[in-house]
Amino acid sequence: MFYPDSFKEANFTPLNGVHFSFNKELVLFGFGSSPDLYTYNLEDNRTFSYQINSAFYKKPSPYSGATDDDYDMIRYISQYTVYENLLFHPQKKLYYLFSINTALENGNTLLFNISVLDINLNLLGESHLQAGSNMIPKYSFIVPEGIAFYDWLAGKESQAVYEVFDFDFKR
Numbered sequence: 001m002f003y004p005d006s007f008k009e010a011n012f013t014p015l016n017g018v019h020f021s022f023n024k025e026l027v028l029f030g031f032g033s034s035p036d037l038y039t040y041n042l043e044d045n046r047t048f049s050y051q052i053n054s055a056f057y058k059k060p061s062p063y064s065g066a067t068d069d070d071y072d073m074i075r076y077i078s079q080y081t082v083y084e085n086l087l088f089h090p091q092k093k094l095y096y097l098f099s100i101n102t103a104l105e106n107g108n109t110l111l112f113n114i115s116v117l118d119i120n121l122n123l124l125g126e127s128h129l130q131a132g133s134n135m136i137p138k139y140s141f142i143v144p145e146g147i148a149f150y151d152w153l154a155g156k157e158s159q160a161v162y163e164v165f166d167f168d169f170k171r
Helices: 005-009 070-077
Strands: 018-022 026-031 037-041 047-050 082-089 094-102 110-118 123-128 135-143 146-151 162-165
Touching: 018 082, 026 082, 082 135, 082 146, 094 135, 110 135
Parallel strands: none
Antiparallel strands: 018 026, 026 037, 037 047, 082 094, 094 110, 110 123, 135 146, 146 162
């Protein structure tokens, strides 16, 4: 596995986060700075890259701030969509790529997005998750009916509450 060539040309430190998903024969991975995905085939040890033409994507500028300045890094990150979670639904043969961006109206609201991909990593559709939602994609997982999202506002000290949603764009 490898970092994209763009990481060799410029510093994108706050967006270097890696996300993974696994299925039977593949390890899929991507980086916070881009919707593009990579596969590593466990059977033949080959890696392939896939360009995902997400409407949410805005190509980031290189980061020129200090890596020890949290506020500067937050300002930088808030300008771009950050891709942070990839789930595979084995029954539906779909991948769900989640991303986050800052709402434009006040700059303080996070918008969660979902991109649905088929088994060949073709983009089927995209949508914003409900604005102001209590569901956080990073803490979600696959169930037979769809995706279970942890509802952090509904949970109690001794109870976790999940809501299940199905995102199945027409093929």
